[in-house]
Amino acid sequence: MSDVPNIECSARELVDVTSRWGGHILNALQDGPLRFSELHASIDRISDKMLSQTLRIQIRDGLVTRTVEPTTPPRVSYELTTLGYGLTESLQPFLAWVRVHAAEVMAAQQHYDQCHT
Template sequence: MTTTQELTAGLDDLPYNVFARACPSRGTLEHVTGRWGALTLGALYEGSLRFNELRRRVDGVSEKMLSQTLHALERDGLVHREAQPTNPPRVDYELTPLGRGVAERLHALIHFVEGSMDEVLAARERYDSARA
């Protein structure tokens, strides 16, 4: 079993600390772990997608939110935007190597959550029953 101390060993040597209010890593973490950021990275993990393909894949995201999310992820160096000089214009989005590393970790979390939903739903039912 890995202890918390083993997991955090060497973290004090890092130049960034997401728990510090002014640390720039906090904004990137928010972009990655926000609802639309995580789903967008997860969708792009499967391969390059055009904007509307991505919008259909990330069910429920508005055009405006997807656009803002993609801009933030592109700014953070996680997503690459490739505009093709065609008529009509074609824009493809894909993960950068950094984005792929983040998406791999997110995919593991997504699979864990999906695989644990029976337990989660049972816990919710117990919680709600106890408060009814």
Template sequence: MDRPPADPYQRDCPSRQVLDRIGDRWTVLVVGALSDGPLRFSQLAARIDGVSQKMLTQTLRALERDGLVTRTIYPQVPPRVEYELTEAGVTLQEPLQALENWAKTHMPTILTARQQYDAALPAVNTP
């Protein structure tokens, strides 16, 4: 059965779910952290400052479900688990690195714009 072409501007298009996944802050950081190779959960948590165990677990499960990350369990005591980008996950590295670079480059401009915007707002509790 032929599927219609993906159109994320249509509410029921599955590509919206893909965009939600790859546009998520934790996904961007997990893919970036795994860019240099496989890591254990504790290594990922240490690399991604501020991510909770719950969010990291949810993000890794979602990325595994979407075929972007593999989870390998090594039969040893205690069991060792590593996470690694799949081929599809590796293809995300370049666009997400570009997004990260854009954010770093434009952060000063955005922070200045926020300050100017906030300063121009009328006081909330002005009598």
């Protein structure tokens, strides 16, 4: 048995990076650290619960850091790590494609839904 991890299995573990909210969070943090409320306000329609869950996954994956400043009340901020910045740079062409083709995808979804319901 080899000590080298199975790359295919590892890639499957990273699928959460491309979850519905993962890319939005990484993109929002691209310009610097944000507090939870600022991050929440910058991502349309994300719930507090989903933001918290996704941030925990991204912190575990080494993409985001959580910093607690010892103030009263504590000030918590989230920031991309070097690994997170690298991933965000890689996501930019995909996000650009989404911006250009979002209307087409939505029209295709609507057409499909009308024909298959």
